[in-house]
Amino acid sequence: MKVAYWPGCVSRGFTPELHGAMAKVAPLLDIELVELDRANCCGAGVIAEHNQELADTLNARTFALAHRTDGAMMMNICSTCQGSQSECQQRLDANGDYRELINDNLRPDGLQYERGVTNKNFLLVLVEDIGLDELASRVKRPLEDLRVGPFYGCYIVRPRDRLGIGSDLPRDTYLHRLIEALGGTVIDYAGMYKCCGFPIITMNKEASLRQAGTHLGDAVDAEADCLVTPCPLCHLNLDLQQPLAERVVGRDLGMPVLHLPQLVGLALGLEPKQLGMSRHVVKPTSVIDWSESVVAGV
């Protein structure tokens, strides 16, 4: 399957291990990544907060570039990209006059947004396009005895109507179903659908880190071995900032947080180091121990 691949900014900045893991996992799933290396930042909601038309035009440009990739589906590896691009796409698709106005902004560069571009996070691609049965059949090392807590991130589960979530399309359960399909144990905990706090890290650091620390603490209490998230921004607050979050909530946490392609890669037989886990701020000792015990058991 060929996809127009949008890695986002953070996977090329502060979470390089995410981009790397995706590149390693894709061939194992027969996904051909055609990287949108000319596309621009989605704005992460911040540019829309400054100027809605600007954010909509920038994302329309990305969609137009994706459309040129032989009409392939666009795939992202960042919930925040998914959410902010969906928000712009909803406006672009909802109103022909507005779409025309945005296209006027793109026309000097020979680009045009047309309705019908499909843009999906890797999580949605795994469940809806590859299929969990197919994925399970490719698992080389089932995540047996690994207790994984899902951390969805806001942008991939809310608002439900914009993201097409309903009883016929339960996208807000995909992370649960994916962990099960990979052979792992799903750990439910209070914070799994809550906000990591990242958007206010520069505005109210204390409240931001209290959110991250609280959810990590809930996962520790539920005895999860690790968390998994489809959002690199959540990863920044949950992993990179974890030492500071520990300070705010006043407890040791030591909770490893994996990027979604890392968890998939583990089950497909890749080693933690190949998946860039040595680059995490919180060393995923429990995951490394688990992978070694599996090897020892074979």
Place this chain on the structure above:
Amino acid sequence: MPEFTLKIRRYLPESGEAPYWQDYTVDLEGHRSVLEGILTARAEQDGTIGIRCSCRAAICGSCGVRINGRAALACKTHLEEALESSQADGEIVVEPMGNMPVLKDLIVDMDAVHWKKIQRVTPWLLPEGPPPEREYVVPHEAMVDVTQSMACIQCGACVSDCLSMEVDSDFIGPAALAKAYRFVGDPRDGQHEERLKDLSEDPAGIYDCTHCFNCIEACPKGVAPMNQIMRLRRMAGDDYEIVDRNNGHRHEQAFTSLVRDNGILWEAELLPRSYGGDSFFGKFAPAAGLELADSLPAIVRALMRRKVTPMGALRPHKIPKEDREQVERIYERVEGRDERLELNLYITGFEDEDEPAGETESQAAAESQGSSA
């Protein structure tokens, strides 16, 4: 008639006893409301259940509760719909709303939180100059613009589920900030700038919203409080150029200009500029230095683990030159307009010629998912 089991959280603070759960099974048609279920249980089985309600038609805003973990109006939620969203083995879980103290069972103290915060934003018009001889004349578009925030029925559902308020009880919160927009967007009000300055400078103001969309999900009236908060930020930052002490405006400016210059974001530069100001020299400002020192434990570990390399932090990722020029042209064109353009789907609605592409896609995905399962 079908049976529905309501699992209701019971609590009487002055009793000194801990909260507990109690199940009630009621015989009612599935299209009847959760409120009718609660009232039936109270009338037929247990007169001590505490619930506040009045109109039973989703207009008075009295019966806000949490149903299966999410805030909603009990009178606007069908029993069958509640059962469908239940995660608890066929039981409909009914709790009091969050972020507010419980007075009894499903009744929370709205005065202690919700109304106090509403009062905080001066929720009345402050016109300038003497009143006109006859009525105020307000352009139609201006009134349409504030209708969304005027649709609020003060039920407190958004306050209940606000994730910022959960960790920072000082946060002014979604309902009150949506109410603030109702006056900032009203041309008759003469205090727009003062209101915006007040809400920007307050550490618990517009920049304390964590953009989690929970209030949009909770609101039974489509007010989308978070969207109103984003409009307040847009006006504060761009119309009045209010540089707040919470780094809100600096963060937005730094983000926007880094994307203009590089095509994609340069996070290593975003953080210091958010504290120190949006220029190359921002990172040398005292505020940026203080922040750097405070974050040292995280920075040192990120460097040690080679998550971030010194060169990676000092040099931005960029998209190709030709594309950067395209991005820059887009900025020039859009920011060069006399007036900022905004499309509010609450007002304009969706085109009726055919379904929005997003929905069609979801349906197609649902179908393909069904076939692969």
